[in-house]
Amino acid sequence: MEAFTTHTGRAVPLRRSNVDTDQIIPAHWLKKVTRDGFEDGLFEAWRKDPGFVLNQPRHAGGTVLVAGPDFGTGSSREHAVWALQNYGFKAVISPRFADIFRGNSLKNGLLTVVLPQETVEQLWNLAEGDPQAPVTVDLEQRKVLADGIDVDFDLDENARWRLLNGLDDISLTLKNETAIADYEARRPSFTPRTQAA
Amino acid sequence: MARTLAEKVWDDHVVRRAEGEPDLLFIDLHLLHEVTSPQAFDGLRKNGRRVRRTDLTLATEDHNTPTTDIDKPIADPVSRTQLETLRKNCADFGVRLHPLGDVEQGVVHVVGPQLGLTQPGTTVVCGDSHTSTHGAFGALAFGIGTSQVEHVLATQTLPLAPFRTMAVTVEGELPEDVTAKDLILAVIARIGTGGGQGYVIEYRGAAVEKLSMEARMTICNMSIEAGARAGMIAPDETTFTYLEGRDHAPDGADWDAAVEYWKTLRTDDEAVFDHEVVIDAAELAPFVTWGTNPGQGAPLGQAVPDPSSFADAGSRYAAEKALEYMGLTAGQPLREIPVDTVFVGSCTNGRIEDLRAAASVLAGREVAEGVRMLVVPGSVRVSLQAVEEGLDRVFTAAGAEWRHAGCSMCLGMNPDQLKPGERAASTSNRNFEGRQGKGGRTHLVSPQVAAATAVLGRLASPADLADVPTLVEA
Ligand code: SF4
Numbered sequence: 142m143e144a145f146t147t148h149t150g151r152a153v154p155l156r157r158s159n160v161d162t163d164q165i166i167p168a169h170w171l172k173k174v175t176r177d178g179f180e181d182g183l184f185e186a187w188r189k190d191p192g193f194v195l196n197q198p199r200h201a202g203g204t205v206l207v208a209g210p211d212f213g214t215g216s217s218r219e220h221a222v223w224a225l226q227n228y229g230f231k232a233v234i235s236p237r238f239a240d241i242f243r244g245n246s247l248k249n250g251l252l253t254v255v256l257p258q259e260t261v262e263q264l265w266n267l268a269e270g271d272p273q274a275p276v277t278v279d280l281e282q283r284k285v286l287a288d289g290i291d292v293d294f295d296l297d298e299n300a301r302w303r304l305l306n307g308l309d310d311i312s313l314t315l316k317n318e319t320a321i322a323d324y325e326a327r328r329p330s331f332t333p334r335t336q337a338a
Numbered sequence: 339m340a341r342t343l344a345e346k347v348w349d350d351h352v353v354r355r356a357e358g359e360p361d362l363l364f365i366d367l368h369l370l371h372e373v374t375s376p377q378a379f380d381g382l383r384k385n386g387r388r389v390r391r392t393d394l395t396l397a398t399e400d401h402n403t404p405t406t407d408i409d410k411p412i413a414d415p416v417s418r419t420q421l422e423t424l425r426k427n428c429a430d431f432g433v434r435l436h437p438l439g440d441v442e443q444g445v446v447h448v449v450g451p452q453l454g455l456t457q458p459g460t461t462v463v464c465g466d467s468h469t470s471t472h473g474a475f476g477a478l479a480f481g482i483g484t485s486q487v488e489h490v491l492a493t494q495t496l497p498l499a500p501f502r503t504m505a506v507t508v509e510g511e512l513p514e515d516v517t518a519k520d521l522i523l524a525v526i527a528r529i530g531t532g533g534g535q536g537y538v539i540e541y542r543g544a545a546v547e548k549l550s551m552e553a554r555m556t557i558c559n560m561s562i563e564a565g566a567r568a569g570m571i572a573p574d575e576t577t578f579t580y581l582e583g584r585d586h587a588p589d590g591a592d593w594d595a596a597v598e599y600w601k602t603l604r605t606d607d608e609a610v611f612d613h614e615v616v617i618d619a620a621e622l623a624p625f626v627t628w629g630t631n632p633g634q635g636a637p638l639g640q641a642v643p644d645p646s647s648f649a650d651a652g653s654r655y656a657a658e659k660a661l662e663y664m665g666l667t668a669g670q671p672l673r674e675i676p677v678d679t680v681f682v683g684s685c686t687n688g689r690i691e692d693l694r695a696a697a698s699v700l701a702g703r704e705v706a707e708g709v710r711m712l713v714v715p716g717s718v719r720v721s722l723q724a725v726e727e728g729l730d731r732v733f734t735a736a737g738a739e740w741r742h743a744g745c746s747m748c749l750g751m752n753p754d755q756l757k758p759g760e761r762a763a764s765t766s767n768r769n770f771e772g773r774q775g776k777g778g779r780t781h782l783v784s785p786q787v788a789a790a791t792a793v794l795g796r797l798a799s800p801a802d803l804a805d806v807p808t809l810v811e812a
Contacts, residue, residue, distance in 0.1 A: 157659075168750060168751045171751065210652060214631070215770060218373075219483035237535065239535065239565055241481055299358060299359050310485070311493060314493045315493060321362075321494065321495055323353075324364050329599070330595075331593070332460065333366070333367065334393045334394065335392075335455060337393060338391070338393040
């Protein structure tokens with residue numbers, strides 16, 4: 142996984158709540174068997190509208206997506222995270238994320254930042270007024286900084302540590318081989334098996 | 339200390355607990371399908387890893403599979419590639435697979451329970467958000483992303499952040515025409531699509547205890563639509579009866595030991611939930627959605643709400659957008675909304691009981707002129723059972739299409755899709771924009787409402803059919 146320490150870029154204001162994963166990447170894109178090439182599928186239906194924020198030249202090249210509450214609801218498709226990353230986003234800010242989406246993001250090094258609705262509105266106004274305004278998402282200090290904005294955000298220490306160091310969860314878990322094998326040895330005999338081991 | 343059901347199952351699966359780290363949990367059952375697994379197998383290959391427990395892993399093909407002409411090659415080359423990739427991955431890594439054409443094939447969340455693999459007190463994961471379905475057995479079951487799929491394949495464990503507990507207690511008795519689907523739609527409308535976020539919801543109370551396993555699965559299935567991590571129902575005699583004798587259920591002394599353990603899987607009387615919601619079953623009625631998220635629903639007797647009636651600005655804006663997309667106007671009675679498509683199926687309502695319910699409404703009646711009705715069993719086993727009971731003939735006699743098992747129009751990854759502007763009454767779980775096909779409009783309903791809607795060509799409940807004579811004896 143790519144490490145995330147701090148990132149400065151321009152914000153893209155997505156004034157919508159309940160942005161579900163079917164909107165982020167529609168189902169027909171999920172037939173791909175790779176992790177890349179999803180950028181054209183990102184918000185595919187909404188991008189048909191020339192007025193959609195991603196189609197506005199003034200917001201081109203933005204890397205911090207700022208959305209309303211309940212971003213990433215719906216399906217578990219990690220393709221939603223890949224699509225945002227393939228398109229160039231490094232961080233997403235929202236007052237509330239769906240659990241699975243948030244977990245998927247953190248595993249891929251896409252930082253999800255929970256900020257209060259007021260700050261989200263401030264960021265929307267800032268980016269709409271001046272699309273070039275820089276926004277910094279600093280994971281080391283756990284802060285979002287922009288013109289007139291200096292707010293702290295929460296992220297649990299363990300997730301932060303893994304992100305800062307770009308650590309691969311599987312390697313970390315495999316260090317606990319003994320604990321896993323011990324657990325396996327104590328499982329009751331009535332637990333189901335799909336086939337002989 | 340007194341614990342809830344979810345906490346008990348969690349505690350029994352902790353492989354490793356350390357200060358400042360998420361608990362490492364053991365996974366008893368890992369289900370796979372073609373859509374969310376290819377990149378995970380790729381990751382294993384890249385790192386030279388194997389599947390740690392092929393005996394706790396099972397794959398089915400469901401999302402891309404066609405529901406007609408299943409003996410012919412799949413027309414869409416991309417869908418075909420994805421299925422072939424799953425077949426190759428399962429063969430290479432020794433994973434048991436039920437491919438298209440196999441008698442155990444079907445939607446992953448229908449297959450696990452019917453094989454008896456989903457058992458009380460187990461942890462079940464799948465790269466699919468509706469894994470919450472399996473919570474109906476008192477399992478802790480949740481959807482995971484592809485990185486986590488790879489993690490479980492490699493380690494049979496997952497590091498998991500702690501959850502909060504919510505009780506949804508449904509008191510009293512459900513009125514006769516109210517189903518599990520109506521109940522869960524009402525719950526989601528009440529707590530909102532983000533209301534369950536971070537929680538494992540336990541459904542309890544007299545009305546829940548009376549429900550069949552199928553109905554319990556319908557409820558737990560849609561927990562994710564309230565944003566919850568998982569939904570659970572304490573196992574009881576109904577659960578044990580459902581499981582006994584199934585292919586992978588324990589037998590002999592193991593069965594007795596299992597039941598003894600399963601009986602301990604109840605929330606302790608003194609246990610405290612982080613949040614509680616109480617619902618009076620008697621107040622519920624057939625429920626349908628009018629918007630583009632599952633929380634935007636109302637009793638069928640009501641009208642499309644006026645967006646300005648929502649207090650909070652976000653909901654108001656969301657409702658305006660939804661009505662625009664759905665082509666509806668505020669104040670329009672829900673019963674007057676015409677549909678051109680009816681879909682009965684999915685992991686929410688594609689089980690035998692759901693098909694029986696739809697067939698009982700449709701028996702001797704006809705699908706309205708101009709309405710296309712698709713009936714898609716959740717699995718091949720369900721399909722065979724339905725044929726044995728003659729349900730397929732009820733559907734075809736009424737003019738509905740009887741299809742092969744799979745996810746089908748629930749998400750339209752195969753050719754079963756809505757065209758732009760088409761409107762469906764669907765027994766599935768998501769009414770998101772474009773979910774059932776680009777520009778398609780979805781109203782989520784129960785199987786009974788779906789069948790009545792098919793007959794009248796507008797949103798309707800079986801009670802509305804009182805004046806429609808049955809043509810032939812069923
Ligand atoms: S039936 Fe629908 S919700 Fe269920 S697994 Fe298939 S696509 Fe997902």
